[in-house]
Amino acid sequence: MLFALIIIPLLAAVAILFGSPARLTALGASLTNILLAAAAVAFPVDVSLPILTDLGIHISLGLEGMNSIMLILSVIVTLTAIYSGNCPEGREKLWFSSILFISTGAIGAFLSTDIFFFYAFHELALIPTFLMIGILGRGDRKEAAWKITIYLALGSIVLLAGLLLATAHLDSFAFSDLKAIPAEHQNHVALLLIIGFGTLVSLFPFHSWAAPAYASAPVPVAMLHAGVLKKFGLYGLLRIGMVVAPEGMAYWLPWICVLLLGNIIWVGLVTLNxxxxxxxxxxxxxxxxxxxxxxxxxxxxxxxxxxxxxxxxxxxxxxxxxxxxxxxxxxxxxxxxxxxxxxxxxxxxxxxxxxxxxxxxxxxxxxxxxxxxxxxxxxxxxxxxxxxxxxxxxxxxxxxxxxxxxxxxxxxxxxxxxxxxxxxxxxxxxxxxxxxxxxxxxxxxxxxxxxxxxxxxxxxxxxxxxxx
Amino acid sequence: MSPHLLEFITVGFGLILLMVEAFSNGHRSRIGLIAAAGLTVILSMLFCPTPEGYEVPTWMSRFYGYDSLARFYKIIALVSTILVLLMAIDFRKVLSQYTSGDDSESGTGEFYCLPIFACAGLMWMASATDLVSIFVALELVTITFYVMVAYMRRNVGSLEAGVKYLILGALSTGFLVYGIAWLYGTLGSTHLEAITAAVHKGDFNPTFLLFGVSLILIALGFKVGAAPMQLWIPDVYQGAPTPITAYLSVASKAAGFVVLMHIIGPFLDAEATRGPVVFILLIMAGATLVYGNLAAISQSNFKRLLAYSSIAHAGFLLIGVATSDFTSVSFYLATYLLMTFASFFVLALVRSHEGSDEIDAFDGLGKRNPAVAFALTICMSALAGIPLTAGFWGKFFIFKSAITHNVSWWLIAIAFVSVAAGFYYYLKVVKAMYWNAPRRENAIVVPVTTQAVLIVLTIAILVLGIYPQPILDLLK
Incomplete structure (x- = not known):
């Protein structure tokens, strides 16, 4: 059932590329996903498929509580995103398949209980976002598209470094094996994770990509990104950062506090203007x-x-x-x-x-x-x-x-x-x-x-x- | 089938094909099809189980070894040669335009035979266990490439590329021979097993030995396209016929790496030499990454972009060599083969249609042929290392072993920044295809061969992106 949640939007997106009626397919897929998500939350069954046994990498999907809520958020916003916005004439394929690709990435990332696929699914949204903003965006769309892509790519790379460093000490990629790593490495890992996840969440001062991108993005992309994808970073910090490097997070506490005030007060004042x-x-x-x-x-x-x-x-x-x-x-x-x-x-x-x-x-x-x-x-x-x-x-x-x-x-x-x-x-x-x-x-x-x-x-x- | 016969069969096949070519007339591209079919048969022989208790016969065992790594690189050599031949068939219009001058195919026959000899050399290189046989195999490949790079003799770019490749190739050969001489002088043998034993015994002058190793590293740096011997790459790649560029960029690089791993392996194993050798490799890797990525950012020609990207990839691979993680290096090369060949197939297609290799020749490809544009988007994402494509696993393995081996942090930082830079220059192509308006409206027709190959490669990139185990199984 959890696999279906990922495969349905993915197949629908591919079907749209191959010419099935775009809006109808997208709506069908997202409606089915809402029903499936409700069923999955009510009767959770974890699934796991080995991918690389040597490294202990699996495609494992599970619902642990926190991500059930994120899943519900994703499917609701996906459905409404498909309903929203004004698709330009003749661009239905790109428009609806991109929404579904982004949604697949988000749902996959939230459902994964394995660090590798948790990371990998999130990146699935990168290219559709780039194309949607670049082709169908408004205003300074080209600059906004490059900015969001480069920022997110850089953030993901820093994040990957942090995750690899953490897993090097854990010898496992499964969420169920996450535990505090040796104290002397916690500070590095926590810093990398804060910067990596932080960039994805638009933590001050890595936030300047977000507002222009949302303003010029087609509405469904803005909804999915601001509403769902951005939460990936926060979810990651809570689910991984706090578990593998609690002392490291405490070490950087003053910085987190200063930066978050940057978000609230500085960006708040910017918003006023x-x-x-x-x-x-x-x-x-x-x-x-x-x-x-x-x-x-x-x-x-x-x-x-x-x-x-x-x-x-x-x-x-x-x-x-x-x-x-x-x-x-x-x-x-x-x-x-x-x-x-x-x-x-x-x-x-x-x-x-x-x-x-x-x-x-x-x-x-x-x-x-x-x-x-x-x-x-x-x-x-x-x-x-x-x-x-x-x-x-x-x-x-x-x-x-x-x-x-x-x-x-x-x-x-x-x-x-x-x-x-x-x-x-x-x-x-x-x-x-x-x-x-x-x-x-x-x-x-x-x-x-x-x-x-x-x-x-x-x-x-x-x-x-x-x-x- | 005894594996050591395969090289003989390949060379024999090439010779027969040359004769056929000389005494037949008509469509030369048929020769290409025969060649590709013949190599496919040889490839299938590699997949047959080796006879029970097989050993390389004693008369050639000093020069020739056969293990799973050798088999893996033979597969890479054969697959890339087959792909080159298929690409050359669809590229024949451009090829004959610059060879015979009268638009007939009469001058292009050898073009389909030469890759077979290069392939034999590449296969032998994978098995060579003695510095002398390594050298001979390497020269077989390099000399064949001299001819193939300059094959479009009525095109100035191709001739210039040929001259540059010849001069720098000769220089690197000089370095290699000189390095081998120093190794022989210090350790008393050219046989890799004897060298391993001597290095472990520790009874040698380390200065002389490291001098020899450095010379060899420089010479192999030429083959794999690593700093400080990377300068030839952009010009030669741009000038050479596109199928040959793809061949250089994949097979030649892979062969360079298998030789590098064979020769450097013993020195990475031994306590006495590991430190300095790893240090040299890391410096080379760092310089290669910085050079390749920085220079790639500003390119406006797709072929040059791929040239710089191939330098950048060599940098990642060198990190893998420095951490002695040969499995990751081999895996990376296999995925690199898929994505690079797919990109070059699209490039050859666009070149045949538009007569240009510039990135703006790809403008609006998303409208003119959505399927090809989609395939190239997948390839570019894979080359950039976006997850769920085969390209990501390669980078992932390399980074993982770099981090577990505690490679110095500055190199890891350079590598990560390089990946981010890669996003920019690979996405530039994607941008051209979808954002920009097409220069011409007519649809681009894809020949059947290109179409089939593109479909297979794209699916392989995606499937291996989720499930990479099949390649790793080949390496076991």
Whole structure:
């Protein structure tokens, strides 16, 4: 069953290349995948096929809790990504097969319980992303495509070095054999993993590829990348980094704290200054990665921290869903009004109330309004900063960072509410005067994502129970 | 079938084919088909089980050994020669244009026979166990290549390539002979087994020995395309007929590496010489990686790009040699064969259609022939070392052994940066195919042979990318 989750989108992508009806095949594959994922999460059966017995490399797939949540995120975002965006006439093959290839890479990486294939599947997304942004992107598409490709390639290479160094001391590639490596090597491994995974997650200062790439990428690619693929790095740090090099992670704790504040505060301020909706969302997604790193920092400082990991996972899920929804709606706005310049929009709520409602919901979710999924995640992360802490200990790195990071919430509230006000409220302008409301076809993905935010926001245990 | 007969059969087959060529008229490319078919038969003989208790007969056992490594490199030699012949058949238009001058194929007959002799030399090299037989086999290959590189005699580029290859080849031969002389003088034998024993005994002057080893390393650096003897590669690769470029880049390199492993093996084994020899190899590897990758970045000609990429790959392979991980090196070479030949097949195709090797001749290939563009995308990804292609496993094994052997960190850093640089210059080709608008709209028609070979190679790259065990089994 787990194999099918990878093979179905892959076969569908190949079938599309060979001429089967693109959109229909893609939709069929992603719907089947959602059903399969639900079944797999309900009745998990691990599978494993030996590839290189000498080195102990297997294609092994399994669900361990954390990755069940990531799997659910992947299949939901894939389905909605296929529904979203505007495929240019005559480019259906490239468009839909790329989405499916990227999705295959993400699902494969999250399902793998073997370091080799965990790494290998992630790279599957590289070439389709390069082609999609380069051919069908907007604006500075060529520069953005090169930038994201080179950054991700460099990040992956550093990551590969770290993983190889770790496995050299483990003599195994299986997740089940992961354990702390000898102390004298932990610092190197942790550094390589932080830089490697960090680049993939757009950790400050390796983040500059992300916002322009998301802004110029076709919408489904932006949704999949910002929503799903980027979480690969965080998942890797939690699943591998914290296990093989806990002391190394603790050693680099001050650096992690400083860099994550770079994400939250620096990139937060950059986000405040954006004049276009897509660039603002791109930057905000970089900024929000800082919160998840905060959970990782809390976990590095205190491996017994019991709420840091669930908080991180929940926030990853919630952010993935909310950013995908925002990107999807942004493309709707562009289609209706022909622009994404915030200054040239206004009053859209009058002509497109449903769109305004959905965008408002997604925006509120992303800034952490209670009742929506992100809130539960953010609160857990902030609490994790102070878990097991008593005033007598004095303030440590994590506590100080948490306090500063809380200001990030204010920053996101400012830019998101301002963007909402300027886009949807105020007087109608030329671009919004004759805009139509969101169409049924565009509503489907939006309601799926918004519903997920709402359900998880009200009852986060639905996901958190999977971690047990 | 006794394996030691295979070289004789190959040479005999080549001689017969030359006679056939001389006394027949008509389509010369048929000779190529016969040659490829004959070599396929010889290849199938290699896969037959060797007779029970087989040993190389005593009269040739001093010069000739047969083990799984030798068998592996014979397979590589045969497969690449067959591919070269098939490529040459579809390349005949360009070939005859620059040979007879009247567009007839009358001057191209030998072109299909010469690779057979080179192949015999390559097969012998894989089995050679004495410095003298290594030298003779190497010269058989090199001299054949002198002719083949300059074969398009009405093309200035090809002639220039021929001269450059001849002069530098002769120079490297000089280095090799001189190095062998120093080894013989120091250790008292040219037989590799005797050399191993002498090195382990430790009764020699290390300065003289290392001097000899360095000379040999420089000479073999020429064969494999490693710094400091890599300068000939771009010009010769660009000027030579495309099938021969592919041949040089794969078979000649593989043979260079098998000789390198045979000769250097004993010195890497022995405590007394390991340190300095590894040091020299690592310096060579580092310089080769830096040179190959930096120079590749700015290339706008696809053939030159592949030339620099072949230098870069030699750098990775040298790391494998330095860590004594000969299995990884052999594996890497096998995957390198697949991806390089597939790329050259596409290049030869585009060259025949567009008359140009520049990267912009590939503009819009994604529209003009999506299948070929897709295959080349796979090849470029594999050469760049993207996971789930065969190319990644090669790099993965090399890096793994570099890290487990604690090779100095600066070299590993250079190697990793090289991989990242590779992403850029290989993707430049992918970019040209899909991003850029085609210069002409007409579809590119693919000849049947090229089509079949491309399909097989692409599938092999993908399948081995997930399941590499078959190649490793051949090495056992």
């Amino acid at each position: 954006q004049k276009r909706l897509d660039l603002m969302l791109g930057n905000s997604s970089v900024m929000h990665m800082g919160y998840i790193f905060l959970a990782i920092a809390a976990l590095s400082a205190n491996p017994d921290n019991s709420i840091a990991q669930p908080g991180a996972i929940l926030l990853m899920f919630a952010h993935g869903i909310s950013i995908a929804l925002l990107f999807s709606l942004t493309s709707v706005i562009e289609r209706k009004t022909g622009t994404l310049e915030i200054a040239r929009l206004g009053g859209l709520a009058k002509t497109a109330p449903a769109l305004a409602f959905l965008f408002g919901l997604a925006g509120m979710a992303s800034i952490g309004l209670p009742g929506l999924a992100n809130f539960a995640g953010e609160v857990m992360v902030f609490f994790a900063g102070f878990a097991d802490w008593s005033p007598a200990d004095g303030m440590g790195w994590v506590q100080v960072t948490t306090i500063i990071a809380l200001w990030g919430v204010v920053l996101s509230a400012v830019y998101m509410l301002r963007a909402f006000r300027n886009t949807f409220q105020g007087p109608l302008v030329t671009s919004t005067q004759y805009a139509k409301d969101i169409h049924l076809d565009e509503k489907v993905p939006a309601y799926i994502l918004a519903g997920t935010l709402l359900i998880i926001g009200i009852y986060p245990n639905l996901l958190l129970n999977l971690l047990k």
